[in-house]
Amino acid sequence: MADTASAPARPTLDTVAVAAGDPDREQPWAELGLKGDEYDRIREILGRRPTASELAMYSVMWSEHCSYKSSKVHLKQFGELPQETPVGPMLAGIGENAGVIDIGQGYAVTFKVESHNHPSYVEPYQGAATGVGGIVRDILAMGARPVAVVDPLRFGPLEEDDTHRVLPGIVAGVGGYGNCLGLPNIGGEAVFDATYLGNPLVNAGCIGVLKHEDLHLAKASGVGNQVILYGARTGGDGIGGVSVLASETFDADGPAKRPSVQVGDPFMEKLLIECTLELFQAGVVAGIQDLGGAGLSCATSELASAGDGGMRCELDRVPLRDSTLSPEEILMSESQERMMAVVEPGDVDAFMAICAKWDVEAVVIGEVTDTGRLEITWHGETVVDVPPRTVAHDGPVYQRPYARPEWQDALQADAAEALPRPGTGEELRATLLQLVASPNLCDKSWITDQYDRYVQGNTVLAQPADSGMVRVDEETNLGVSIATDCNGRFAKLDPYAGAQLALAEAYRNVATGGATPLAVSDCLNFGSPEDPGVMWQFAEACRGLKDACAELGVPVTGGNVSLYNQTGETAILPTPVVAVLGVIEDVRRRTPSVFQVSGDVVVQLGSTHEELSGSEWAHVVHGHLGGRPPAVNLANEHNLARALQDLVGTITSAHDLSDGGLAQALAEAAMVSGIGAIVGLKDLAQDPFVCLFAESTARAIVTVPADKLDDLMSVAARHAVPATVIGTTGGDALVVEGQFEVPLEELRTAWTSTLPAALGE
């Protein structure tokens, strides 16, 4: 598309020599998102003004998105957690592309969740698609075969026009890209709240599996080793995407930044995956890095600073889609589906042959040196000559001011426990039907049916189960499980507790499937760090998550931060999405999440308290958000998880109690299975409304054959988990004794109609 005839004349190439001889040239540091003191610091590091290419590199690498400059001081504490899971030491941790944990039998797993929020608002399909693409390459760069994806999503109110603009595109993008890669989508969330209008959250997670010996780390070692760029050609897409998009707040009248969003080619990525795995298999990769945010600037500086000290690259050798691109644009381009490998000279031919087999273009663009410098040339002239660490790791660190917002006390004082409640059986019945049909609790098939959950043939659990689970080894039936959760309303009421509740729910969801929770990754979505109130939410959430991980004995293996999710003065609900990864030795023994047969005894594990603030009931029925979130009790969560593991094989199903409380859990277990239940609430020590709709933590419902009830009770007692028999499965209705009865068909109609009615069949 380049029309060279009409292109404006290029300014003279800004080389290191030119920069040295022209120290006072005005440079567009502010337009590139740098602050004045940051620009001064670059001049200080280099002892001269940066060249245009150097300025481009520093500006993208020192952006909020790449440098974590506002969040770093708070994220540091995750590194203080013991670097081991309940089954052993971590194989790679924070700072790598993704953390790697041992799952036994010689296998390791890597997993991570990343945000692609701002691009998805601008261009829903491509933003979401490239979000999936980026996280998959992160996992691939660790030497792992990607085996599944998850997609925690947040949208504005379902009835809003802009939700109708972004949601279908985002869902189609997640599906279009993931489906085309052949990765089953095994979990995620779709949550609706007014604060996400104009700030949808697209978090994409991926799990990869590898053998211990296949672990690859991002470093450029071995002087003389060749640096190979392979995959898609570099184009003008996504230039400045990172610094311009991810680090700025949208104005109320919306962005006009369409060209900054990257465009994905999942077919190219599929070839890149298979090609890269074959390269690993052949043993021809000494170091590897994916190209994501900040493109070549990031890959060259990170590889060089993690290696032996230096790297020299000839930028003019980079294959281009658009021959008019300048060196600084090539350095900033975020064209997708690219990887960079460090290869021993003797392996280059074998490397190239494998790339050719997969029709993947590969070019040697440089080599590892011992100069301690990252030197980049453009047709023989040096345009970059910097210490790589100063680009990749020595970016600015901000101690942003933070303060508990003035309104926090008033918010917490406005408890939902004081709101008018349904009293009669008829009112409870109507409340149940209203809640199951509400956007956050309704059937999400409209979304999940657009995702391939079966490809690879190893999916053991996927929607609508509490957690996703895939088989890792067909011989031994070893498997892994993942759940992602966050209730942003709880986090708004109390960010410290909210982050802990997110962890508790994901941890519990992994346990209900029969897996052992091992490790945590997070995706921390917040508003502007320049608002002290938002910064306080962020600091509190980090502190809460760290304390909870310490208590549960699970490490944080890595994470991602997305700030500036706000429109004008309105920040999103603080949304620290927590992913918990678990392992299960035999996937054939997983616990299903819905009723299996009629005649089983239904038992509630855990106890219910009068906890209604931040609940779905308060949100849906009263449009209310206030009070304090449910109490966190991690000892109880831990005990419940241990009990659920010991009950594998005894119980026939287990379902977590969270959003919508016991009522929603019973409804889902019945609607999905087509098996009803008759339950009584009198032994739960609360009034019927609280029993049904409170969102107390550390609870699950399980079903058990009558002849195994004693076994269940003794396991529960051993772990100090309260167990209350509440009913029996069977029939074609959900019956709450003495209160109401709803035919499953009526429930199902209410549950399944919401999204199709709003979004079209």
Place this chain on the structure above:
Amino acid sequence: MKVGVVTFPGSLDDVDAQRAVRIGGHEAVALWHGDADLKGVDAVVLPGGFSYGDYLRCGAISRFAPVMEKVVEAAKAGMPVLGICNGFQILCESHLLPGALIRNDHRKFVCRDQLLRIENNRTPWTSAYTEGQEIRIVLKNGEGGFVADAATLERIEGEGQVVARYLEMNPNGSLNDIAGVTNERGNVVGLMPHPEHSVEELTGSGTDGLGFFTSLVEKAFA
């Protein structure tokens, strides 16, 4: 029997098809799109996926892969060939099967457990089923709408070339609810749903798809 499974660039369900072939009691042989060599197999499966990214038109580029020359040659000589989803599209583009597949009428990708009726159990891929048998197997496609001109449609209906039909709901707008068809000779079958994902209790929609892979044996002994 030795059953070849072709991998094109962008094939996704090739490993799954190989697994289903093995569970069906056969030896799975990996075939590569760039090799004009069937490695002595007795039957071929063209698996699902997005070969060549589905760019231009689903199956339109794969049709020209070197391996397809041999597949077409063998199919015309009577070798059993099964095309699943993208494989079905490739078989139509290769003119081994009548009709064509177009974008789903609702214009969204759809993944669901789909009820089908087996309409023709006289092919080497469906002989393990009874005629009229109802099975539930995985369906997932973006461009699964089967279309043909009126004359072709009448002919394939009249000749019993419809192999399977959607029941309960039509997931993609296929004419006459057609989920799968065979050629006049009956050795080449194209199916939009994915029987290879329904061969294990644990990981799919049950085991109703296994018959497509056990049929080969039963045919051999018939």
